[in-house]
Amino acid sequence: MIDIDFPTLHGIGFKQHFVSQLAAALPQHRLARVTSVQRDVLILDDGRESFPARSPRFVNAGHSVVGDWVLVTHGLGEYWLDHTLEPFTQLARRTPSGRQVLASNVDTALLLMGLDNDFNPRRMERYIAVVRASGVEPVMVLTKPDIGTDVEERMAQLRQRIPDDVPLLHLIPSEQMDAGVLAPWLGRGQTLVLLGSSGVGKSTLTNALTGAAQATGGTRHGDDRGRHTTTSRSLHRCPGGACIIDTPGLRAWQPDADEEELGMSFNDIAALAEGCQFRDCRHESEPGCAVRGVVDADRLQNYRKLLREVRRAEQTALERIAERGKWKVLMKEAKQRSRDKRSG
Known part of the structure; x- marks a missing residue:
């Protein structure tokens, strides 16, 4: 040895x-x-x-x-x-070509989102689903509070929408010259990964905390989307002993998860669903639903969308073909009923 x-x-x-x-x-x-x-x-x-x-x-x-x-x-x-060596965590996503591992042996993911036009609660929920399915703890980090719009309202909206077991912070990346509010996650031996859109401040925060010289860039006018200054993932060491993995902005974020793992990111829905009248309640129009009307409607809709993606990803090629065939039959029957109704 x-x-x-x-x-x-x-x-x-x-x-x-x-x-x-x-x-x-x-x-x-x-x-x-x-x-x-x-x-x-x-x-x-x-x-x-x-x-x-x-x-x-x-x-x-x-x-x-x-x-x-x-x-x-x-x-x-x-x-x-x-x-x-076999990792203890792997941060991964699903792509059309298969499973893509983004980083390994990560303890915490800092999920960066701007309080400007980058603000998108649905995307944050998707980030959380990707991270938790990989066995990594998420921390929401809102950037650009100095130039954002409706800052207090947006922070309150996100805090009300997403359960309290996911920490929520706000900071200006270029001003984090020491651990500051990130201190609980920057202990010696800890590894963090920064995830978020291009231009949200990932490389700027890496530079501030580690002294690295990652290239940084601005955002486009109109939508505040970044210009993909960072093109590859890289690990940097902080003076205090933590490691930070900087990543490029990614547009496609499909969780590498099954239904149970997705439920970990929407545990508020899962907990409330225990009180539904029907065990297979879809929280749409069923009577006795304990979820609908309690959980934010847009959050519930986002959960349904992610659930469909996860279920589809778990299907075999033959099952997908069979499902398409079923929907073709249903659409054909609907069109025929419409024609019969008009002719009658």
Whole structure:
């Protein structure tokens, strides 16, 4: 087994979870964490220094993501990836081409949203669903309170809409020169990931907290959408010992979740549903519904939309074909009834 410098490695997020996986490691292995991925080259950090490692053809570097812990060996004047340790969390989303892992071994996700035209409660709920399905704790962070509109009203709206078990903060990213309101999540050995639209302040906050030199940019006039200044994920170390993973703005956010995991993000609806008259209540027009009229109507509608996405993602190709066929029959029958009614 390799020699492990626990205090140094803990400073970049190493946890007891990984120790058992190192039993088969060889003395020549070097343990490090992935801080960025550039095609077949990984940039690694072992707590003392940063260095590159290459991926052999039979080991796909694309399978290692920012935040992973890896074992590398030295040969031919370079370090080579040999093994990726099983992560304790994986932040992932579903895409049309399959499951995409965004970052690994994350404790907390700071979900950034601007109090300007970027403000969108439905998107925040989607962020929370993605994060909780991945086993990561969410924290809502509202930015641009100095230039936003209806700031107090919007903050109250979000707090009333989303259960209290998700913390809500507001800050100006460029002014976070120390931990400040983020102190509870920036302890030594903790790893945070920043998620949000382009231009919301993710890279600015990373720079302020870590002293990094991430490129930052403004937003477009009219909709306050960013210009995708950050193009890849990267891990940075804070002076206090936490690690922060900065990410590009992502437009497609489909949770990598099943119905039960989605329910974790809408636990207020799940709790109220226990009082519904019918066990299979859809909270639409059924009598005796304990949810409708209590939960924010737009939040309930957003839940239904996410639930449809999750159910569809869990269907096999044959089940999707069968469902399309069912709807075609229903539409055909509806059109026929309409024609019969007009002709009668």
